[in-house]
Amino acid sequence: MVAKRTSIALIALGILVFSAAAGACAAPALHDIRPGYGVTAIGWLSDYHPPLKGTPGDSRVYYLDSGVPGATVYVQGGTHGAEIAGVLAATILVERAIPTVGRLIVVPHANNANVDYKDGSIPDAPSWITVEVEGGAPRSFRYGSRRTNPAYELQPDPEVYVSPSGGQYPGNEMRNLDRVHPGRPDGALTEQIAYAIFRLLVEENVDVAFDLHEAQVTSGIANTLIAHPRAMEAAVLAILDLSMQGLNFSLEQSRDEYRGLSHWEWGNNTRALPFLIETPNPGQTTHLSNRDPVNDPVNPLHHRVGKQLALIRAVLDATALLGTPPMLYEGVPTYADLVRDGLGPWLNAPTARP
Numbered sequence: 001m002v003a004k005r006t007s008i009a010l011i012a013l014g015i016l017v018f019s020a021a022a023g024a025c026a027a028p029a030l031h032d033i034r035p036g037y038g039v040t041a042i043g044w045l046s047d048y049h050p051p052l053k054g055t056p057g058d059s060r061v062y063y064l065d066s067g068v069p070g071a072t073v074y075v076q077g078g079t080h081g082a083e084i085a086g087v088l089a090a091t092i093l094v095e096r097a098i099p100t101v102g103r104l105i106v107v108p109h110a111n112n113a114n115v116d117y118k119d120g121s122i123p124d125a126p127s128w129i130t131v132e133v134e135g136g137a138p139r140s141f142r143y144g145s146r147r148t149n150p151a152y153e154l155q156p157d158p159e160v161y162v163s164p165s166g167g168q169y170p171g172n173e174m175r176n177l178d179r180v181h182p183g184r185p186d187g188a189l190t191e192q193i194a195y196a197i198f199r200l201l202v203e204e205n206v207d208v209a210f211d212l213h214e215a216q217v218t219s220g221i222a223n224t225l226i227a228h229p230r231a232m233e234a235a236v237l238a239i240l241d242l243s244m245q246g247l248n249f250s251l252e253q254s255r256d257e258y259r260g261l262s263h264w265e266w267g268n269n270t271r272a273l274p275f276l277i278e279t280p281n282p283g284q285t286t287h288l289s290n291r292d293p294v295n296d297p298v299n300p301l302h303h304r305v306g307k308q309l310a311l312i313r314a315v316l317d318a319t320a321l322l323g324t325p326p327m328l329y330e331g332v333p334t335y336a337d338l339v340r341d342g343l344g345p346w347l348n349a350p351t352a353r354p
């Protein structure tokens with residue numbers, strides 16, 4: 001009996017220590033994002049799920065409302081923290097897009113609890129990347145991980161992770177935002193992030209939703225658009241449109257084996273048409289000797305950001321053609337603009353030193 005009591009006390013102590021560890025690093029990471037004239041409001045993911053407030057899983061939400069009726073479009077980068085082209089494409093939308101029809105909602109760091117974590121899968125992965133900008137000091141962006149920092153997670157990894165809709169994955173995938181959709185309101189931190197995003201999609205009545213990713217350059221899904229079955233017609237049109245401009249992407253249809261992934265669960269649980277974009281990131285490619293995620297000669301960051309933005313635009317043109325209200329914006333660079341200019345002129349810089 002004494003032994004049993006002692007072990008209960010030890011478990012209780014363990015829970016206290018674990019909670020304290022999570023609480024010690026409570027504040028969400030803030031990033032160098034410089035909103036442009038298009039931004040009409042700034043909020044938090046915790047506005048949609050208050051328990052996230054004050055945790056490392058909370059993240060900024062940027063609203064760009066034209067004031068003219070049209071579609072509501074949601075774009076998130078940073079599901080996986082190393083997939084930096086998605087983070088930068090979302091950042092450029094926040095800094096440069098001026099909506100003229102409809103509304104844009106952008107979350108550049110969907111899983112803000114992975115930005116300071118290294119899971120060791122890429123031995124020399126940087127913690128930050130640097131981008132030169134015109135008229136100011138270089139800008140730095142976090143280069144995070146695929147999974148939530150275990151120090152922030154509310155529960156230890158299980159042996160096997162079962163997603164809310166029954167997908168079975170290795171236990172550490174409980175900390176992979178793209179396995180835990182549509183989330184659990186009282187679940188692990190990563191599940192609560194997914195739940196906040198699910199509530200955002202529902203409460204904001206989102207018509208079209210994008211999840212921006214990158215893959216190893218040799219992966220079968222690099223340069224791919226993945227769409228829910230409800231969104232496939234628009235995806236086909238978008239791919240054809242881009243191929244006529246000389247930009248070639250593969251197309252994949254989401255299906256039941258993708259339980260817990262954004263493109264499957266958002267499509268099944270919300271009215272949004274969901275799309276997932278993958279561009280090729282040398283920084284994630286283990287067999288390359290030069291894994292530079294920014295200045296790779298074949299797949300430099302500015303080309304990949306251009307592909308992300310080109311796919312978003314082409315999909316929105318296609319959904320509008322097929323009956324979803326339009327969502328239009330100005331000020332966002334095309335693929336050709338980014339290839340010509342690099343990222344520098346398209347990120348905001350201070351106009352003068354203070």
Ligand SMILES: [Zn+2]
Binds near residue numbers: 080083213214
């Ligand atoms: Zn990814």
